[in-house]
Amino acid sequence: MTKNTSSLELNKVQKEYLHNKLAKLHQSKFRSSFKLTKKDKNYLNDKGFSTIEEHAYNFIRTRLSPAFLPNDGKQTPFKGHPVFIAQHATATCCRQCLYKWHKIPPNRNLLPKEERFIVALILEWLKENNT
Ligand SMILES: [Zn+2]
Numbered sequence: 001m002t003k004n005t006s007s008l009e010l011n012k013v014q015k016e017y018l019h020n021k022l023a024k025l026h027q028s029k030f031r032s033s034f035k036l037t038k039k040d041k042n043y044l045n046d047k048g049f050s051t052i053e054e055h056a057y058n059f060i061r062t063r064l065s066p067a068f069l070p071n072d073g074k075q076t077p078f079k080g081h082p083v084f085i086a087q088h089a090t091a092t093c094c095r096q097c098l099y100k101w102h103k104i105p106p107n108r109n110l111l112p113k114e115e116r117f118i119v120a121l122i123l124e125w126l127k128e129n130n131t
Helices: 012-027 038-047 049-063 082-089 095-102 112-129
Strands: none
Touching: 012 095, 012 112, 038 049, 038 082, 049 082, 049 112, 082 112, 095 112
8 A cells, every 4th residue: 555656866975964864863852753643644645645745735835835935944744744744853843943953944936846845854754663
């Protein structure tokens, strides 16, 4: 059932950067406290990763990319979709965390390559934690 086709093409350097980032996140007590529920995992496996990737893109584009976010810091729920959990776990939940962890500055629109990196990070975390 699980579809693993992805439009996220990362080169070797980007992959290495992504895995180093995940390793640092794992060391954070707060970030590593986020876990997928059984319901999240069922949803993931039911939808397949290519659909989840589309969902992740939609969330990032609408909730994170705009330069001006009046609810920044509160836009990502703590349950309801596996991508939300992954966003908290990967510090891609708001522009403040994006700046702190990923050095992506606030108050400007995200670049397409930044959106791609964020989605790739979320998907990788979901794959690692879907066991
Ligand atoms: Zn945040």
